[in-house]
């Protein structure tokens with residue numbers, strides 16, 4: 001079965017978890033309070049704040065920020081957190097204060113897939129607003145030309161739900177059986193497989209999920225080893 005589309009997770013798959021947590025989370029942490037105060041009238045910030053308040057009972061900005069810090073400490077992929085982080089990161093990339101990280105095998109794989117006619121999209125918990133500059137400002141240069149579309153938990157839905165993968169396939173005009181999802185999280189692969197997608201687990205040495213049980217999903221430790229599955 002040939003592959004028309006490869007859909008990529010970011011953290012743990014294209015990029016090291018440490019780069020996200022140390023590079024991005026630590027950048028967002030001290031900026032959240034000021035960002036919220038300065039953009040409180042923006043529709044996305046308003047909605048994010050309402051969601052945090054409804055979910056946690058936090059009232060003041062300081063209480064909201066404390067919740068957001070707790071979520072970051074636990075790497076909770078909550079949509080309002082991702083919205084606020086994404087805005088701050090997008091500003092950081094635009095200011096030249098952030099650079100993204102990709103594993104060394106990623107840029108050549110993207111070029112190889114392009115040459116083979118395989119199209120690429122991204123599905124990450126990180127907001128689309130942050131995914132775009134992440135691919136544009138990489139440590140190995142601008143990779144954004146390789147990515148045709150971006151999905152997050154707002155425009156697709158939760159990563160562990162089958163319906164999100166159905167929505168993405170429909171948006172891409174992709175046949176599920178010819179669409180391949182690469183992720184480091186078995187539950188995400190289960191959801192994609194339930195939607196009829198092909199799946200490959202990515203267990204990169206040293207990553208938090210490297211020793212996870214991937215069940216029925218084939219597993220690779222580098223995109224160089226995808227040839228047998230694509």
Ligand SMILES: CSCCC(=O)C(=O)COP(=O)(O)O
Pocket residue numbers: 009010011012020024077082123124125126127130131134159
């Ligand atoms: C610009 S990418 C932001 C990364 C991020 O915030 C995140 O939560 C990544 O999670 P993933 O779903 O890609 O594992």
Ligand SMILES: [Mg+2]
Pocket residue numbers: 009010011012013183184185
């Ligand atoms: Mg991941």
